[in-house]
Amino acid sequence: MSHTLGIRQAQKQKTRQALMDAALVLLEEQSLSSLGLREVTRAVGVAPTAFYRHFRSTADLGVALVEEALGSLHPMIRTTVTADGTSEERIARAVELIAGHVTAYPAPVRFIARERHGGVQPVREAIRDQLARFAEEVKTELAKDAEAEGWSDDDLLMLSHLYVDQMLVTASLFLEALESSPQERERVALLAARQMRLISIGRRHWLD
Template identity: 40%
Template sequence: MSSEEKAVTASRPENRQERKERTRRAILDAALEMLAEESFGTLSLRSLTKQVGIVPTAFYRHFATLDELGLSLVDESFMTLRDLIREVRSGEPAPETLIDHSVEVLVAQLETHKAHFRFIGRERHGGNAVLRDAIRHELGMFERELATDLARMPGLERWGAADLHVLASLFVDLMVAAAGELVSPSAEQPPVRRQLVDNLRNQARMIVVGAAGWKPLEP
């Protein structure tokens, strides 16, 4: 959109649908901000709506329940993860550079989307069963997609589905765990961050070394 188009849009009064979308976005953003300091299970509807500047009853024009808000945050957070995976796949990096490339992409995405990764990392094992199940389902989809990608890599063509799933789950677990550490307050310190990134890179390489010596399971 050009600067002239933005100026016209800004000067035009919002219609009802636009106001509704803006308020919905404000609720999601406020929830993410509050969840940087607390778990979803402790999120208060009254505190959330106060943060947004609306009355509690207005919340229900956008979400039927707090759980529905949480599921929207899960969907949004995994859209960020999908963007990350697409960027890792882009350019089809060579196997010997894939780990470094993947770590670089993850670290860059974390810097831009800290709130989303912090939310996933915390609620993956949080007290809300609805969110836990939704996150488990999304991570399972990632594992299946990654297993398909791994099947095309040199040396893994003869691996069975069970082996590929084990390897994919190791990488997904490592990525999610590392993401949670890298968005923690302590990771704001450059020495701590460098150590975490080095650990992530070495752990990924260790998985690859172990995979090279793995004897495929019987089908």
């Protein structure tokens, strides 16, 4: 189904990606609402007007960045929640997964954390939609579990949102600890694991 792009389309996509990459770097030290279009094109080395060939505005760029940052994460989420083993093993694996992802891709993670409540409405909405999709997917996975017996749909969705929010809290903790000592990062990992453990315990006794 994949169609080989012409030289032209390929070059265009390359420039587009360069703009997005440059933006992500610039956004490590500022918010999207203060990111200038000229700033981005200057970093890439193209004329300011070239920007308009790819994005209507920086807000538009931001929405594209949201897709890039979260779009590819859905399969990862699914397998993480599904993963078998004891509750304790699953927690450890989830925390490791988050830590690894934050270490490997700090810029996109920072961008999402920053713009989730940021000053650009379309971007906030794009993030909210993606996170809602995550919650829905987590919910369908949770529903398969034996522990979900007797749970109402609303309760399952409530728990899913709690998990998704907790993942973001953990990710931003790791983000803050990125430049810290390994001991500090280990402390964060233990804290995150304990919080997840408490939520798991709450889940186990929910129907009591």
